Amino acid sequence: MADILSLKESVLVYLDRSGGLQKLADDCRPLNDTQETEAVYRFRVLVNPSDLIEMDPRLGDCVLHDPLRATGLFQSVCFLAIKTLSLTDKIHTASQVNVSLNFTHLPPFPEYTLDLSGFHQVYGPMRPVSMEGAVIAITRVTKYTQGARFLCTDDDCPGSTGFHHIRVHAPGATESATVRNDFSCMICSSQLKEDVKFRVLGDKQLVELIHVEALDVLRGRRQSSFRYQSVTLFLRDELCHSMTIGRLYRVVGIPVLVHQWPSITWSVEANSVQPWEPQRKSPRFLELSERVAPSPWRFPAIVAHCFGLDLTPPGLYNTLKLCLLLSLVQTRTDADDPSLDLLVVTADTLVLDRLMAYSLSLACRGVRHQASAEMFASLSRDERGAGTANIHAGSALLASGGICMLGDLSFYRKDKLDYIQSVLESRSVSVFIPGKKYGEEADQQLSFPVQCNFWALTDSSQRSGRADSAVLGTQETGPVPAQLAETFGLVIQCGDRVGERGAVAQALHTLQQAVQPGSHPHPSCWEFSTEDYQELVARSRGLQVELSPEAKKLIHGYYMASRRARTRSQGVKISLASIKLLISLAEAHCKLCLRTKVVEEDAVIAVLLCENSVTLKHGASALVIPPDAVFPCNLEDVDGLQRRDAALDELHQIILRFVYTFAPGADAYITEE
Numbered sequence: 001m002a003d004i005l006s007l008k009e010s011v012l013v014y015l016d017r018s019g020g021l022q023k024l025a026d027d028c029r030p031l032n033d034t035q036e037t038e039a040v041y042r043f044r045v046l047v048n049p050s051d052l053i054e055m056d057p058r059l060g061d062c063v064l065h066d067p068l069r070a071t072g073l074f075q076s077v078c079f080l081a082i083k084t085l086s087l088t089d090k091i092h093t094a095s096q097v098n099v100s101l102n103f104t105h106l107p108p109f110p111e112y113t114l115d116l117s118g119f120h121q122v123y124g125p126m127r128p129v130s131m132e133g134a135v136i137a138i139t140r141v142t143k144y145t146q147g148a149r150f151l152c153t154d155d156d157c158p159g160s161t162g163f164h165h166i167r168v169h170a171p172g173a174t175e176s177a178t179v180r181n182d183f184s185c186m187i188c189s190s191q192l193k194e195d196v197k198f199r200v201l202g203d204k205q206l207v208e209l210i211h212v213e214a215l216d217v218l219r220g221r222r223q224s225s226f227r228y229q230s231v232t233l234f235l236r237d238e239l240c241h242s243m244t245i246g247r248l249y250r251v252v253g254i255p256v257l258v259h260q261w262p263s264i265t266w267s268v269e270a271n272s273v274q275p276w277e278p279q280r281k282s283p284r285f286l287e288l289s290e291r292v293a294p295s296p297w298r299f300p301a302i303v304a305h306c307f308g309l310d311l312t313p314p315g316l317y318n319t320l321k322l323c324l325l326l327s328l329v330q331t332r333t334d335a336d337d338p339s340l341d342l343l344v345v346t347a348d349t350l351v352l353d354r355l356m357a358y359s360l361s362l363a364c365r366g367v368r369h370q371a372s373a374e375m376f377a378s379l380s381r382d383e384r385g386a387g388t389a390n391i392h393a394g395s396a397l398l399a400s401g402g403i404c405m406l407g408d409l410s411f412y413r414k415d416k417l418d419y420i421q422s423v424l425e426s427r428s429v430s431v432f433i434p435g436k437k438y439g440e441e442a443d444q445q446l447s448f449p450v451q452c453n454f455w456a457l458t459d460s461s462q463r464s465g466r467a468d469s470a471v472l473g474t475q476e477t478g479p480v481p482a483q484l485a486e487t488f489g490l491v492i493q494c495g496d497r498v499g500e501r502g503a504v505a506q507a508l509h510t511l512q513q514a515v516q517p518g519s520h521p522h523p524s525c526w527e528f529s530t531e532d533y534q535e536l537v538a539r540s541r542g543l544q545v546e547l548s549p550e551a552k553k554l555i556h557g558y559y560m561a562s563r564r565a566r567t568r569s570q571g572v573k574i575s576l577a578s579i580k581l582l583i584s585l586a587e588a589h590c591k592l593c594l595r596t597k598v599v600e601e602d603a604v605i606a607v608l609l610c611e612n613s614v615t616l617k618h619g620a621s622a623l624v625i626p627p628d629a630v631f632p633c634n635l636e637d638v639d640g641l642q643r644r645d646a647a648l649d650e651l652h653q654i655i656l657r658f659v660y661t662f663a664p665g666a667d668a669y670i671t672e673e
Contacts (some may be wrong), residue, residue, distance in 0.1 A: 003058075003154060004073075006058075007056070007058065007073055007075055008308060009060050010056035010058075010059045010079050011059065011073050011074055011077045012077050012081070013055065013057070014051070014052060014055060014056075015045075015054075015074075015077065015078075017051075017055075018046070018048070018051065020045055020046070021081060021319060023045075024043060024078060024081060024082070024087065025085065025087055026233065027044075028045055028082060028087035028545070029087075029468055031088045031090050032089075032090070033037050034090055035200075037347045038090075038147075038198060038200050039096065039147050039149035039163065039166055039195075039198040039199065039200055040095070040096050040097070040098045040146065040147030040166060040168055040200050040632045041080065041090065041091060041096060041098060041238070042098040042099075042100060042146065042147075042200075042202075043078060043097065043098065043099055043100070044100045044238065045074055045078075045099055045100065045101055045102065046102050046104060047063060047102065047104065048104045048105070049063060049064055049104075049105070049106060049107060050107070051104060051394055051560060056105070056611075057131065058131070059073075060453060062111070063101065064106075064107070064127060064128065065127050066127070067101060067126070067127060067128060067171075067254060068126065068158065068170065068171075068244060069099075070101065070524060071099055071101055074099045074101060074413075075094060075097050075098075075099045076094055077092040077420070078097050078099055079091065079093075079096075079097045079175075082097070088492070093162075093164065093166065095162045095163060095164075095165075095166035095168075096163055096166060096438075098146065098147055098168045100237075101169065101271075102271055102272050103128055103271055103272055104231055104253055104272070104428075105130075106129070106130045110486075111306050112128070112129055112130055113129060113130050113131070113142075114129040114130065114131040114628050115131075115211075115212065115253070115653045116131055116132070116133050116148060116209065116211035116228070116231060117211040117213060117214075117228060120132065126171065126172070126254055126255070126312040127254065128253065128254050128271055129252070129253065129254075129255065130213050130250060130251070130252050131209065131231070131250070131251050131253065131268070132212070132248070132249075132250045132251070132276050133209040133210050133211050133212055133213075133231070133346060134209070134210055134212050134214075134215055134247070134248050134249075134365075134398075135207055135208065135209060135243050135244065135245050135246060135247055135249065135393070136208050136210050136230060136245070136246075136392065136393050136398065137208035137245070137390055137391060137392045137393060137394075138205065138207050138208070138229070138243065138245045138390075139205055139206040139207075139235050139382055139388050139389065139390050140205070140388050140389065140391075140393065140433070140444070141203050141204070141240045141241065141605070142203070142204055142205070142234070142388050143201045143202070143203065143204070144169065144175060144201065144202055144203075144204045145169065145175060145178045145179050145200070145201060145202075146168065146169055146200045146201060146202035146237075147166060147167065147168040147169070147178075147197060147199075147200040147369070148165065148166070148167050148178060148179050148194055148195075148198070148199045148200070149163060149194070149195045149198035149199075149488055150165035150166075150183055150192040150194050150195065150265045151165065151166070151192065151193055151194075151195050152164075152165070152185040152187065152190050152191075152192060153185075153190050153191050153192070153193055154185070154190040157174040157188045157190060158187060159185045159186070159187045159188070159192075161470040162655075163190055163405050164186070164187070164349070165183070165185065165186070167179070167183075169202070169236075171254045171256050171269035172256025172257065172258055172260060172267070172269060173258075179194060179199070180403065181193070181194075182605050185500065187421075187521055188342070188613055192622065194481075202236060202237045203237065203240045204234060204236050204240065204241075205234075205235040205236075205238055205240045205241070206232060206233070206234060206235075206236075206390070207232070207233040207235060207384060208231070208232055208233075208253075208390075208492055209230060209231045209232075209233055209241050209249070209268075210228055210229075210231070210249065211225040211228050212248060212278070214226070214228035215365065215367070215398060218366070218367040218368060218395070218398060218399075219357075219360050219361055219368055220368065229494065231266075231267070231268055232266075232267040232268070233251060233253060233267070233268050233269075233270045234267060234268070234269050234270060235270050236269070236270070237609055238270075239270055239273055241272055242273045243392075244400070244448075244449075245377075245391065245393045245397050245400070245448060246365075246393050246397040246398050246399065246400030246401070246451075246452075246531070247275065247400050247401065248272065248275065248276045248277060248278075248401075249273055249276050250273075250274045250275075250276040250277060251268070251270055251271075251272070251273050251274075252267055252270070252271045252272045253268040253271050253349065254268065254269045254271060255267075255268050255272045256268070256269055257470075264292070267614070271511070273515060273526070275354075275516070277364075278364070285299075285303065285450045285528070285532065285535075285536045285594070286594070288302060288303075288545075289593070289594050292641075295600040295641070296599060297605070297644065297645055297648055298601070298641050298644075298645070299592075299593050300322060300325070300589060300592045300593055300605075301318075301322075301631070301635060301641065301644060302635070303322075303325065303536070303592065304321040304322040304631075305318055305321075305635045307325065307530055307533065308321060308323075308355050308358055308359070309322045311351065311354050311355050311358055312351065312355060314635075314636075315634055315635065315636070317352070317494050318583045318618050318630075318631040318635075319492060319494075319609075319612075319628060319630050319631055320344060320352070320355070320492050320494050321355075322630060322631075323342055323490055323492055323609065324342070324355075324356065324359040324455075325359075325537070325592055326340060326588035326589060326592060327340040327341075327342055327403065327453045327455070328359065328362055328363055328403065329540040329541045329588050329591045329592050330453070330541075330543070330584055330585075330587065330588035330591070331363065331364065331365075331402050331452070331453055331541060333399055333404065338580040338581065338583060338584035339427065339452075339453055339454075339489065339584070340453050340489055340490070340581075340584050340585070340588060341365075341453055341454040341455070341456075341487075341488045341489045341490070342455045342456070342488065342489070342490050342492060343456050343457075343458060343459055343480070343485055343488035343490070343491045343492070344356070344454070344455075344456070344457050344458070344492050345460045345491060345492065345493045345494070345616065346457065346458075346459070346460060346493070346494040347460050347461045348494075349408050349457050349459050350366050352457060352494060353407060353408065353457060356405055356455050356457070357405065359403075359455075360403055360455075361534075362404050362530070362533050362534050362537045363402045363403040363531065363537070364401060364538060364541065365398075365399055365400065365401050365402025365403070365452075366402050366403045366404050366405065366576055367394075367395045367396075367398050367399040367402070367403070367404050367405070367452075368395075368405045368407070369395035369404055369406050369407065370395075370407075371407070371416070373394070373395060374392075374394040374395070374421075375394045375396055375404075376394040376395075376396050376397060376419075376429040376448075376450075377391055377392065377393060377394050377397060377429060377431045377432075377448065378392045379391060379392070379431070379438075380392060381432065381438065381471065388438055388439070388440070389433045389437075389438040391446070396429070396450050396452055397429070397448060397450070398424070399452040400450075400451045400452055401451060402452055402453075403452060403454075403455060404451050404452045404453070404454050404455070405454075405457065406420070406454055406456040406457075407456070407457060408456075408457045408458070408459065408507055409456050409457065409458050409479065409480050409484075410458065410479045414574070416436065417480070417481065419558055420454075420484065421481075421483060421484045421487050422457070423450055424454065424484075424487035424488065425487055427449065427450050427451075427513060428447050428448065428449050428450055429447070429448050429450055430445055430446070430447050430448075431446045431447075431448065432444075432445050432587065433445070433446065434563075435444060436654050449517055452465065456480075456488065458479065458480040458485075459479070460493075482617070483622060485617060486617060489577075489581045489584070490581070490585075490609060490610075490613045491613045491615075491616045492613070492616075493612075493616055514550055533648070536592075539594065540591040540592050540594060541591065543591045543594070543595075543596055544585050544596065545590045545591055545595070545596050545597065545598055546596070546597060546598065547583070547586070547587075547597055547598045548597055548599055548600070550599065550600040550603075551586055551598045551599060551602060551603040553653070554600055554603040554604070554607070554656075554659075555582045555586065555603050555606065555607070556579070557578065557659035557663050558582070558603075558655060558658070558659055559578060559582065559659070560608045560659075560662075560663040561623075561658055561662035561663040562574055562578070562611070562621065563578075563661045564619050564662045564663065565621050565623070565658075565662045566614075566618065574614070578614075579611065581606075581610055582603070582606045582607065582610055585605065585606035585609055585610065586598050586602040586603045586605070586606040587602075589602040589605045589606065590602045598612055600652075601648075602651075604648065604651065604652050604655065605630060605648075607655055608629040608655075609630060610626070611623055611625055611629075611638070612627065612629060612630075621662070622658065622662065623654070623655070623658040624654075625651060625654065629651055630648075631644065632644060632647040632648075633647065
């Protein structure tokens with residue numbers, strides 16, 4: 001008894017020091033403003049285990065290893081505080097105080113960590129553990145019984161009135177454990193009946209969490225012998241809607257076994273949820289960045305030139321390689337971030353499909369979609385007794401914050417292509433849930449944001465039926481409709497201008513790799529491994545960049561000039577999405593250079609890539625630039641890099657003259673050097 005009193009004293013001291021008593025008073029104040037009386041009242045208490053252990057090791061040990069007992073201690077202290085301080089007259093017994101202990105964190109020791117790649121679903125102590133993973137399925141928010149009041153059927157028993165018999169939800173408990181018709185009175189052993197009008201309902205949501213390495217299978221790699229099993233999380237009350245399908249999270253929860261005869265299910269009651277990102281090392285590219293620092297263009301040029309040497313010889317498809325790297329570092333982490341989708345037009349889909357698949361392995365999250373698989377979302381009936389629909393993530397939602405590779409679009413049916421076009425335009429996917437099929441009174445439609453970049457290929461050798469009188473410069477996009485090609489941010493042409501010399505170089509390179517895998521007989525290239533590129537992408541992706549005034553002016557001037565020039569000559573209206581694409585490209589180029597300030601040279605690269613893409617869609621304009629403007633010459637030596645810098649400087653001046661011509665007044669905010 002003395003030990004219990006000592007622990008309660010420590011709880012009171014902790015609540016006083018941490019501000020818990022003040023929060024309790026603030027939570028009780030709204031209760032006095034309402035006329036309704038409920039069976040239980042829920043109070044959320046934030047607990048810092050480190051502070052508890054420092055103040056009272058016994059209390060800290062109780063909270064970390066016996067959370068149910070600790071909850072009872074906090075409940076008793078909160079009830080005494082409410083009655084002593086006269087915070088509210090709605091609470092009559094300690095059973096009406098439903099305390100929820102929410103952990104700010106757990107000690108960084110293996111005993112408090114649950115590795116989702118190696119755990120066993122067996123019985124263990126009900127204590128909090130930390131876990132990390134990706135959300136692959138989620139349900140709608142449904143109701144559960146948070147607390148209920150029961151009355152004795154014997155009118156002469158004191159338990160027939162008041163709040164003597166209160167049942168509240170405990171971690172891992174089913175609905176029948178809280179509300180049932182076979183409970184007995186603790187005073188006279190008579191049967192209890194529920195006072196239904198005092199039932200308190202809360203929100204719950206089920207989430208499936210899986211180890212992030214399990215998603216590597218979706219990149220199209222060779223499958224290993226490991227098998228990953230998802231974990232079902234129960235989110236309750238304020239934690240509902242705290243997790244988004246396809247994202248990574250660190251969760252503190254209590255593992256529990258739920259007995260539902262004749263089976264036993266294993267799940268986790270979530271206690272706190274935080275977004276999570278894996279930590280990366282510093283890249284080896286820092287040495288190269290320091291060497292070529294005087295030029296704002298050389299570092300990404302060398303990075304693209306030496307990229308994918310196991311698949312293509314250096315100098316071939318450099319523009320595509322640069323665009324793939326830009327899309328990798330500009331993967332979406334927020335709904336407001338601009339996307340950077342790529343559509344590659346080529347007659348050699350095999351080699352470029354392999355190059356894109358290799359690039360996919362560098363993404364923080366990469367999914368290679370199969371044409372026969374589910375792309376966005378699918379429904380199934382929940383198996384945990386929640387009585388609702390379980391929404392499973394498709395390839396695009398699983399690729400949230402990363403890349404979804406669609407492959408060759410000629411393998412897709414027309415209805416699938418139309419659906420892809422609709423999603424690319426709205427950047428969201430809608431899921432229709434029929435009410436009758438899933439036990440609801442009304443139908444429901446949910447919307448999920450699509451926060452990934454899409455990569456796709458189209459075979460230019462397949463004629464799409466475009467008229468022979470097409471505008472000069474437009475590109476044959478094969479089976480892909482022009483409306484779908486328009487929804488992709490960048491359209492890149494590869495292969496048609498390589499010619500016989502490039503085909504021979506690719507053939508010799510393929511034979512060399514078949515005879516001596518991994519050999520790179522190219523003295524002009526730096527030696528960088530796949531891990532180096534992974535670290536570069538991870539480091540670049542995490543940078544926070546801002547546009548300089550010079551970059552803003554150039555982007556705005558080009559957008560206005562291009563919009564006026566093409567509207568006059570071709571009747572083509574350049575949409576507002578173009579300026580978002582320009583900003584996204586400039587920011588991505590800045591990140592790839594490992595800088596945090598977007599300079600005017602980054603905007604020049606964005607304009608060149610965007611102008612080439614618009615030309616392939618709508619034809620040439622008054623801004624005449626070569627097809628391979630970003631890589632106008634070979635980069636075999638330092639002289640090649642100097643020639644490229646000079647060519648880009650000249651193109652910079654051409655862009656400025658184009659802006660001055662078609663955007664009157666541009667000279668007021670752009671100074672030509």
